[in-house]
Amino acid sequence: MDIFIIQFIFYLIFINKVSGNTIIIPETPSESSLPTSLYCNLIDEGIAGKCAGALVDYVDFKKETLHPLLSNINNICEELSTFKKCTKHVNHHCLDSIIPKQIRLFEYLCQFPVKDSIIREKECFLKVQKEEYMTNCFNNISNIHSSTSNNLFHYDTSYTNSTSIIDEERDLCKIIKNTSDCYLQSQFLKDCPKAANVEHDILLFIAEKLNIKGNCDLPLFHNVIRKFEEEEMEKTIGTCNENGNCTCVEGYRGNNETKKCVDIDECAEESHLCSQICINTKGSYKCDCYEKIFKLSENGKSCDMIDQETPAWLYFAHGQSIWNISDDGKHFQLQRAGLQKTAMIDVDIKDNKIFYVDIGTNVIEKINIDGAFPEPIQTYEVDGVEGIAVDWVARNLYTARRSDIFVQTLDGRFRKSLYKNVFKMPRALACHSLKGKLFGTDWSSNAFIASANMDGSDFKKIVTDGIVWPNALTIDIYANKIYWADAFLDTIQMANLDGSMRKTIISDPASVPHVFGMTISNDYIYWTDWTYRGILRANKNNGNNVTVLAQTALLPYSIKLFHKYIQPEVPNPCEEMKCSQLCLLKENAKSAVCSCSDGFTLNEDGKTCTSNCNDQTEIICGGSDPRCISKRYLCDGKMHCQDSRDEQNCDPRICLPGQFQCHDNKKCLPAKDLCDGVSQCLDNSDEMYCSSK
The missing domain is CATH 4.10.400.10 (Low-density Lipoprotein Receptor)
Incomplete structure (x- = not known):
């Protein structure tokens, strides 16, 4: 026992001589004054001191040192393991007198995944010992803190007053911050960003777990690295002088306020060439496509249909008939004959139907795509209908007639005037069921394009300037753009769904002298033209490659593409609504609302309807098809x-x-x-x- 006590005393003398402190050996309390669990006899203290001998070799007692050299991590962890085995039967309270903070630090360094991260970055931690800019930084810390009384290896509050504790905490935080600055130098971040991250986590552990309180206001590493990357990027993208004159690389432009080169957002400015989805990146952009239906083509801009087997067909109204034509213009086929005056058509991919308006016989009908089984769905108030649009999600048909917009079920059983007195001379109607939006044109003296919610909750004009005869209208549901043709200005234009970022695609009387109908197919816009008496197409982004696909005997009217990708299958919120008459999509199409036909009111349950037909002016239909x-x-x-x-x-x-x-x-x-x-x-x-x- 005497040998162990003597060794322990020499150990304490060694520690305090090196640190320059006066040795203080606390009075050992008697066994009777402490609970058994807290009692630590001199034998256990001596054993603990002896066992810590090898571990102490990795403790650098310079005042600015916070942890041992990380390049020695394997040896450190081996000695820590040996120390724990050596002190396995020693009362753990005795270990508090043997560099307790350092043992906790070593335990942190040797745990998974910290140790593995240190080993992976060993070459970088060797640089810390060799690179002049790093050693100079650490030497500077030594000079700054030469008068500091304590560091992590001396910091102990057992025998100090509250003022000393505050001073020790402040001094230790200074060393932590200065050490952090060394590892966050731009050269080290450039060469060893992962090692810098590991060191930052270690310093944060020291500040939060081994300090009295707080994290010494160390910055978050991801903020540091982001700022560093931005600064590094600024060095490569160009420079600006004091007057704000900038020389920037492609994809950047000068900012007069910040006097820096800043990224151009090609997606927001519509200067990209993406067919569908544009994603802005630093100095450039990348394109993407609507998943499950398209894949990005080899040019990185356009989108190819995954389904290459199903052909795409164009259906167009021809006055007294309806025809289809292949999208390359090589194949024609008559679909419906014997009509009187059919101008407006739309398609329903789910049920393989074509909807059309024959104002000559005052009827709206639907037929199979092969032209068989015509079925009337509306046989009154058809005169004056200038646009129809199929909502393929909630299964409704919208029509623009005179000054109003109507909605009815696809079988025609229930019909409601959705917006009243919003048009003077309606011309076209289109539906974006993925957004719960309708778009319509009016070519009165104050022509406009309007956007409307499909549930009747909002109608607003989105294009009012520079527009005269907006004949044709179509929607790119994947790029979220509207396209329209002005038969007076001889242009085809496009814009965002809110009317912003307007762009002229074609402005040429020779190419678009009198457009009537329009549809979109992947990278092309197709249109019918009365002057050509034909069907034409061009690139939807720039109007290039205008091509006449076919010419017709009579004036061609509305044209629609038929392929499953134009009406993608999405969840229908109406399936769970159980509405007795109409179910209308709300904005963004994530939910829906029940509604009733004209002459009916919605009951308090929000689902069923009650008749309020006017007996003086209306007939109340009975049976399973109630209507006024x-x-x-x-x-x-x-x-x-x-x-x-x-x-x-x-x-x-x-x-x-x-x-x-x-x-x-x-x-x-x-x-x-x-x-x-x-x-x-x-x-x-x-x-x-x-x-x-």
Whole structure:
């Protein structure tokens, strides 16, 4: 026992001589004055001191030292393991007198994954010992803190007052910050960023776990490295003089306020060449495509369809017929004949249907894409319809008629006037179901393009300047752009969905003398032109390569692409709504709202509807197809009610289908003359049941 005590005393003398402190040996309390668990006898203290001998060799007692050389990490961890085995049976309270903070530090350095990170960066930690700029930095710390009384290896609050504790904490934080500055020098960050990160974590551990409190205001490493990378980038992208005149590399431009070269956001400024998605990067940009349907092509800009087997077809209205044509213009096929005046069409990919408006027979119909099985879905108030758009998600059909926008189910059972008195001369309508948005054009004296929520909650004009006859309209649902043609200005233009970042694609009377309809297919826009009497296409981004695909015998009208990628399958929020009549997508199409046909009101349950038809002016249809029909359509030769209530007890028809027969049976009028404010029937029946405008 005497030998161990003597060795321990010599150890304490050695420690305090090196540190320049006066040795203080606390009075050992008697066994009776301490609980058994806290009692530490001199034998255990002597053993602990002896066991720590080899470990102390890695403790540098210079005042500015915070941890041993990390290049020796394997030896340090071996000695730590030996020390723990040696003191396995020593009361752990005895270890508090043997450099306790350093043991905690060594335990941190030797744990996973810290040790592994240090080993991986060994070459960089050897540089710390060799590189002149690093050794100079550490020598400078020694000079600055030459008068400091303590460092981590001397810092102990057991026998100091509160003022001393504050001073020790302040001094230690200074050393930690100065050490951090050495490792955060630009040259070391450039050569050894991972080693700098490891050292930063070690210093943070010392500050937070071994200091009295706080982290010494060390910066977050990711902020440091980001600032360093920005500064390094600034050195390579160009320079600016005091007057703000800058010479910047490609992809950057000078900023007069900061007098620095800054990144050009090609995506925001629409100067990119991406077909669908643009992602800005430092000094450039990269393109991406809508996943599952497209893949980025080899040129890194355009998008190729993953499904190369399914052909894309163009369907177009031809007045008295509907045709399809291959997207390369090589193949024609008649789809529907025997029409009178069909100008507007749209498609439903899910059910393989074409919707079209024949204002000559006052009907909206749908047929299979092969032209079979025409099925009427609306046989009244078709005159004046200038645009139709299929909502392929919530399964509705939107129409623009005269001053209003209507919505109805795809089978025509339920119909509602969604926006009233928003148009004067509507021309085109398009639907972006992925965003819950409608877009329409008006070519009155104050022409405009409008954006509207599909649930009827908002209608606003987004393009009002530099627009005269906005005939055609289409939407790139993947790039989120609208395209339109102005038949007066002879241009094709594009813009963001809010009307911003407007850009002219084609401005050439020879290429676009009188556009009527338009659609988009991947990298191309297709349009019908009355002057050419044909179908043309061009690159959607720059208008290059204008090509006449085909010419037609009569004037071509609306044109639509038919391929599954133009109407991607997405979750339909209406499937869970259980609406009794209409279900309308809300903005962004993540949710929906129930609504009712005209003549019905929504009940408190928010799902079902109750009739409030006007008995004086409307017919209440019964059966499984309840609706309110204006009495203008009584006995017009077409059954509007499923229970045929509107065609019962009628006089013989003398007029053609679609015409209005005066109630005195003396005159036949075209549908457009109904409710036009001019009485043309002798009995005034053509103006009898008109709603106020």
